[in-house]
Amino acid sequence: MxxxxxxxxxxxxxxxxxxxxxxxxxxxxxxxxxxxxxxxxxxxxxxxxxxxxxxxMNFVGDKVIYVNKWPWVFENNFAWWKYFNRPVPTVREFRELQRRLGPNNKGIAIFANTSGNLFRVGSNSMEGCNLQGVSMDYNIVSDVPIVEGRYFTPQEVESARNVAIIGAEIAETLFPNGSALGQEFKTRGQKFVVIGVMQKEGKKLLDTPSNDTNCLVPFGMFTKMFALSSNGMGGVAPSIGVKGRDDDPGLLDLEYEMKGVMRNIRGLKPQDEDNFALNRPEMLANxxxxxxxxxxxxxxxxxxxxxxxxxxxxxxxxxxxxxxxxxxxxxxxxxxxxxxxxxxxxxxxxxxxxxxxxxxxxxxxxxxxxxxxxxxxxxxxxxxxxxxxxxxxxxxxxxxxxxxxxxxxxxxxxxxxxx
Incomplete structure (x- = not known):
């Protein structure tokens, strides 16, 4: 005291x-x-x-492994010539992964995109839009924050219908006087009906893809407008994303399984090096x-x-x-x-x-x-x-x-x- x-x-x-x-x-x-x-x-x-x-960088998703031609590396002396002749992921490989992968994943999606597209409705138009073709489970692999309307149905994706989910900035520009749902817009000679509008993200620090200027369409419809590349040199190169499970720490089980299935699909011998890259968002985060x-x-x-x-x-x-x-x-x-x-x-x-x-x-x-x-x-x-x-x-x-x-x-x- x-x-x-x-x-x-x-x-x-x-x-x-x-x-x-x-x-x-x-x-x-x-x-x-x-x-x-x-x-x-x-x-x-x-x-x-x-x-x-x-x-x-949120657009790359979380707990996802991507199949790409190029690895995500951050080195000064990047040996690009080792990967130049690799093939890009294909729709056939996407289907095989869907069929062969076990219960270590929540969903598999194939997607591809092009930028600089012109969207038009009457006298209203918007340039520089991103058009992205996606398969059914894309909303599982990547976040699709819909605030108005809905996501695609399996029938719309399988039959490659002319439906679209658009970003908030596209909706505000093309349809300034009312709701965009049920409205039509035209791009690349095709008409699309808006079934959903994504949440507005606003300005980002980095010039990374934003949902505000993004438009999602069924992957089959996308391939009708754009030719897919086989080697990354001509056409649009697709990517395959596989969403991992929460009970798979580090997604090690999923990565080992995907590596084995991809090597088998591409017919690689045990002594052959991988001719594909399995990329993770953690690479960017690290x-x-x-x-x-x-x-x-x-x-x-x-x-x-x-x-x-x-x-x-x-x-x-x-x-x-x-x-x-x-x-x-x-x-x-x-x-x-x-x-x-x-x-x-x-x-x-x-x-x-x-x-x-x-x-x-x-x-x-x-x-x-x-x-x-x-x-x-x-x-x-x-x-x-x-x-x-x-x-x-x-x-x-x-x-x-x-x-x-x-x-x-x-x-x-x-x-x-x-x-």
Whole structure:
């Protein structure tokens, strides 16, 4: 109980010292404010960038393995000539995968797309649209967020009917005066009836495919308008996506099964290399994580220099504070104050200074996140707030420990005589 009372007294003395030298206190915590602001601002921007980039890459789906001609690699010395002559996935291989794959998957889809299409309704038109042909289970492999209407029926896909699911921007442009459902539009010499409208995504940080300008049609209808490529050189090259199960960690079982089935379909011998690529969204996620880890470390190092300057400023002020209050320290010790009481008194003062400065720096970052940001919305996470406060406490302890130890070890007789 006595120790708690003395600790609270240490807090009180520290707070009174800070209030009695308000101008010096403000000037001292400015260095910490700038340092914490620099560090937390860097981490906030990096976290916001990473989140927005990942959201921009959502079109690749989750827990999906794609069969492609080219692997998704991120290397400087990419050996492209090894993959140049590979065949692209075909409808026959899609059918065989549907037939042969076991229960390790939720759904299989084949899809292909072309960009730069012109959609027209009377006098209304829209250029640069993406036209994508999909099979029945595409909504299982990839998210199709329909807010109005419905998805394709098996009959519509099998009979390759002229029906379409369009993005929000296409619907707003072609049908500005009412609902797009049941309306017709024309592209590539074909008329399509709108059966669904997808949820609006808005602007993305990266120029990645967006549902807002995307139009889904049955794959059979798509092949009537565009010739499919056999080697990736001419025509449209399709892709095959297989959705994995949640109880298959890492999709290892599905990958092994797909690899064996694809090698068998293409008649590869045991000594032959794979002439197909099994790609995962995790490849993109890992590359993004590595990139932003490097950026975050570089930013933290730069921000730490500002924090170091703030720490030196706090230490200097604490030495001055000890010098000014040497006489008071002697009186306190002569009246029975313990060494740890004097130690905590100055240590708490240093920590208070750093916490106030760190809190002000975090507040500045938070105020910046409230500003309208169209291209890159910023957000301050609880983790970054905790990091800022923790760094403030650590800097306060490091900056105040030496002055506090010196103050606690002063001889009371010598300290009382100090002028």
């Amino acid at each position: 006595k120790e708690l009372r003395l600790t609270l007294e240490s807090f009180r003395f520290a707070w009174q010292a800070l209030k009695s030298n308000l101008l010096r206190t403000v000037l001292s915590l400015l260095g910490v404010t700038v340092g914490i602001f620099a560090i937390i601002a860097v981490f906030t921007v990096v976290d916001s960038l990473e989140t927005n980039v990942r959201q921009s 590359a993004i994580t590595q990139l932003f880890s490097v950026i975050g470390i570089a930013g933290a190092v730069i921000g730490s220099f500002a924090m170091l300057v703030g720490g030196f400023g706090i230490a200097n002020i604490m030495f001055v504070s000890v010098k000014e209050r040497t006489n008071i320290i002697g009186i306190q010790k002569s009246l029975g104050a313990k060494n740890y009481f004097i130690l905590f008194q100055f240590l708490f003062e240093a920590v208070f200074l750093c916490l106030l400065g760190g809190g002000a720096g975090i507040l500045l970052v938070f105020l910046i996140t409230l500003l309208p940001q169209d291209g890159l919305p910023l957000f301050l996470t609880a983790g970054n707030i905790s990091l800022g406060l923790t760094v403030s406490v650590v800097i306060g302890v490091l900056a105040g420990i030496i002055p506090a130890v010196l103050a606690s070890n002063l001889d009371p007789v010598i300290a009382i005589r100090a002028q």
